[in-house]
Amino acid sequence: MTRVAVVGGAGYIGGDLIRILLGHPKVELVAATSRSLAGRRVDGAHPNLRGLTDLTFTEPDRLGRCEVLFTAVPHRESMGQLSRFAGLTDLLVDLSGDFRLRDPEVFAAYYGVAHTAPGELDSFTPGLPELHRKELTGADRISVPGCMATAAVLALHPAAADGLVTGEVTVDARTGSSGSGISAGTENLHAERSGAMRVFAPHGHRHEAEIAQATGLPVRMTATGVEAVRGVQVLCRAALADGVDERALRAAYRRHYADEPFVRVVAHKRGRYRYPEPKLLAGSNFCDVGFAVDRERRQALLIGALDNLVKGGGGGAVQSMNVRMGWPERTGLGFPGLHP
Numbered sequence: 001m002t003r004v005a006v007v008g009g010a011g012y013i014g015g016d017l018i019r020i021l022l023g024h025p026k027v028e029l030v031a032a033t034s035r036s037l038a039g040r041r042v043d044g045a046h047p048n049l050r051g052l053t054d055l056t057f058t059e060p061d062r063l064g065r066c067e068v069l070f071t072a073v074p075h076r077e078s079m080g081q082l083s084r085f086a087g088l089t090d091l092l093v094d095l096s097g098d099f100r101l102r103d104p105e106v107f108a109a110y111y112g113v114a115h116t117a118p119g120e121l122d123s124f125t126p127g128l129p130e131l132h133r134k135e136l137t138g139a140d141r142i143s144v145p146g147c148m149a150t151a152a153v154l155a156l157h158p159a160a161a162d163g164l165v166t167g168e169v170t171v172d173a174r175t176g177s178s179g180s181g182i183s184a185g186t187e188n189l190h191a192e193r194s195g196a197m198r199v200f201a202p203h204g205h206r207h208e209a210e211i212a213q214a215t216g217l218p219v220r221m222t223a224t225g226v227e228a229v230r231g232v233q234v235l236c237r238a239a240l241a242d243g244v245d246e247r248a249l250r251a252a253y254r255r256h257y258a259d260e261p262f263v264r265v266v267a268h269k270r271g272r273y274r275y276p277e278p279k280l281l282a283g284s285n286f287c288d289v290g291f292a293v294d295r296e297r298r299q300a301l302l303i304g305a306l307d308n309l310v311k312g313g314g315g316g317a318v319q320s321m322n323v324r325m326g327w328p329e330r331t332g333l334g335f336p337g338l339h340p
Helices: 011-024 082-087 106-111 116-124 129-136 147-162 206-213 244-257 312-326
Strands: 002-009 028-035 065-071 088-095 141-143 164-173 196-202 219-225 232-240 263-265 287-294 299-306
Touching: 002 011, 011 028, 011 312, 028 065, 065 312, 082 088, 088 164, 088 312, 106 116, 106 206, 129 147, 129 312, 141 312, 147 164, 147 206, 147 219, 147 232, 147 244, 147 299, 147 312, 164 206, 206 219, 244 263, 244 287, 299 312
Parallel strands: 002 028, 002 065, 065 088, 088 141, 164 219, 263 287
Antiparallel strands: 164 232, 196 219, 232 299, 287 299
């Protein structure tokens, strides 16, 4: 069994990562850290795990060596502790935003601080197997993309890679309240959030830079908080290139994702769930992508949906680990979601 640990195990992504790792047949979860909950049981913070583990949270400074270390810490923390984290493990999988962007100037523009380890940015492989599977097989440092970025990149990738769209892309992203994390402020109290559709990033969201970096397209993004707890849905609008029609778009998506274990093309002419719907993906590692074409305006609407805590977080991290370790990609990630 491969020994794994989670730094930042008390948060929502940390909790889902622990849940997945406890059910993974090839790993042993040996530690989960939390400064505020050190010494307390993990299933106290994550009651869905009752009866599945007797593990207690460890002080971060007392973490021992393991073969795979997942770091689910706040943005700007990983870059300051990179040397320590890397010294504790053979494979470091970081879920913060600190190593997602390649250009330190772009990082500073979107995160509001200078990167403290700019020379290490290129040492991380993006944790998105659909685009970086070959590189992941030899990686010893992995950076998992943001949840809305993952949905948008996978929604856009076939069209961008095949040159089927042109010009600036606008991304309208919607996310549930868990995306704000367990320590979110008073604006995320139930009384404030329930029933709301709150535009919290009218422009300049940090995932905008990730999408542009991965697709090579100019991107403008807005982000809205909706009433759901889990889930991300992105609507990406782009102009079709000359000669491109719906048939060409459909062929590209089928070709690019034909062998992908966690991406499904959902673009039907009829039915209740014709396009990607986050509700169906709760708890699963799937990202559903779809599209619609406005023939008159020569515009494509490219849609992506996922669970922000799984494919957009802990599940994407475990999928990347599976690729790196040479294990079947679906290992530990078989839950299909719920309906209704």
